[in-house]
Structure formats: structure tokens, C-alpha cells
Amino acid sequence: MDALVKGMAKEEALLVVGLVDTEAVQRAKSAHDTYPTASAALGRVMSGALLLSSLLKGGQKVMLQVAGDGPLAGVVAEADWAGRVRGYVKKPHVHLGPKDGKLDVGRAIGKGFLNVIKDLGLREYYRGTVPLQTGEIAMDLAYYLNTSEQFPAAVSLGVYVDTDNSVKAAGGFLVHPLPGASEGAIEYLENRLKGIRPVSAMILDGMGTREIMEEAVGLPVDIREEKAVLYHCPCTRDRVLDAIVALGKAEIEDLIRTRETTSIECRFCRKSYAVSLSELRLLLINAYSDPAEK
Ligand SMILES: [Zn+2]
Secondary structure, three states, rough: OEEEEEEEEEEOOOEEEEEEEEHHHHHHHHHHOOOOHHHHHHHHHHHHHHHHHOOOOOOOEEEEEEEOOOOOOOOEEEEOOOOOEEEEEEOOOOOOOEOOEEHHHHHHHOOOOEEEEEOOOOOEEEEEEEEOOOOOOOOHHHHHHHHHOOOEEEEEEEEEEEOOOOOEEEEEEEEEEEOOOOOHHHHHHHHHHHOOOOOHHHHHHHOOOHHHHHHOOOOOOOEEEEEEEEEEEOOOOOHHHHHHHHOHHHHHHHHHHHOOOEEEEEEOOOEEEEEEEHHHHHHHHHOOOOOHHO
């Protein structure tokens, strides 16, 4: 059962977030037909977005965009305050040989940037960018939180893809020392996390969110908030039409010139929307004609 859980260590001022999102990542894998390395990258970015979403308030959402020069070309995931997540990878048919027995996500992503875009319900979006440190995602996210948000945190993410290419485990955890955490506690935590096994291995062993959180900090945890996680795409025909308008005038004219009808696919869920030529012409007139010429 997929879940995103937030809690506090019982004897130390540590915020702990635990996540199991195996089903959501498997849904994404099926929707996008990703090969194993691409599945692992997509799963890690989705899981990272979910971990960050646990820090949001009602109505808010967060998007992670990973842009790299590796064969995946880029990975995007968005999660909202309610535990809904969606994502896609630009080149889904990527599989590289393993590195140290793990899927080589770092090489598949390559060098580049992590962009974090938050819709906090304000007039403008919050945006933060950091250069990728390893492309393995967890460390990149921790680096982003530390440098861009002054939010020191340890982040771990894990996806296990089986020999039949299905996603058998996906999840993660985040630990953030709150003001008041003792120096000793932080040092203990750093040492503990160095030797901790992958979250995917914990999930394969049947551990749930609470066990993952307690394994991460080595202490009992008080659960404060628990949500179900769901792969969900809120796309509608209108939003897809908006996306066509955003392509620009020349692109739309090109579509009209080269096609009888056209269908536009949502990048997040691959649902296809048919758009007729007359609709395209109408979009063009409404969005791009000079009012003085009407
Ligand atoms: Zn969609």
C-alpha cells in the first residue's frame, strides 16, 4: 500500500518522512513503457517530489525537473499536497548496464541541473536551481535543500526493478534535524546513514513507512501525518489546448499545414486528445491575431 508519512523521532528533535510508492512508480512505468534504468530514474524523481510534497500546505504542489546531458535527456515529476504524483522521462527506452550492482541512474542522467518549481498558491511560482552533484537524485535533492532552502536534510531514494522489468519496490526517506537537535544526535545520524541499506531493499523485505523511518533514525518515531499516494494526472482537454497555444504561432501554423487532424498527447499520462484543424485555426486566431486587425 503506497503511503507518505511524516513524523518525529521520539527522543530527538528530528523530522522524519517515510515513503513507499511502489504502485505509483509501477503505474508510471506502464504508462510510459520505461526500460529499467529509465524506470529507476523516473521512480527516484517521483519519490523525491513526493518527499518534498510532505512539507507543503493544502493546495500547494512541487515539480522537480532534472535536465541532464545523458541518454534520458530529462526527467520531470510533480507531486501535490494530497499525495498525488505524476511524472515522465523524455527518453523512456533507456537501459544501461548496472554499476556496483545498481541501475546506473547517474550515467543515464549525466551532467546538468535540478530545477525545483513550487506552486505555493501565490501569484508567482517559487523556483530554485542547483547543478547536479551525481545525477543519482537523492544526493542532488539533499544538496538543493541544503543550499537553496537552507534546509539541511539527509535524503535516500530507492527503486528496485525486477528481471521482468516490473517495479517491485520504490520509496525513500528524508531526515531533517530541527532546531534543538543535539550535536551528538546529528553526528550519530550521519554515521548511521553512511551504513544504512537501500530503501528498496527494506521495502522488498516487507518494511512499511514506519519501519523505514525508524530504521533511518534508529529511534522510535511518532507519526504525525499519513497520506495515501496515488499516480494521478489532472490533465483535461482545455489544459492540453493551452499547451498547444504555448507552442507558439509558428508551431501551430506548422501543425495546420502538415496534418488533416492532429492528436496531442499529455506528456504526463500519455492520454491522447484529438484536435481538429478548425479548432487549431480558432486557437491561432484567438491567441495570436493582432486585435487591431480583427
Ligand atoms: Zn495527463
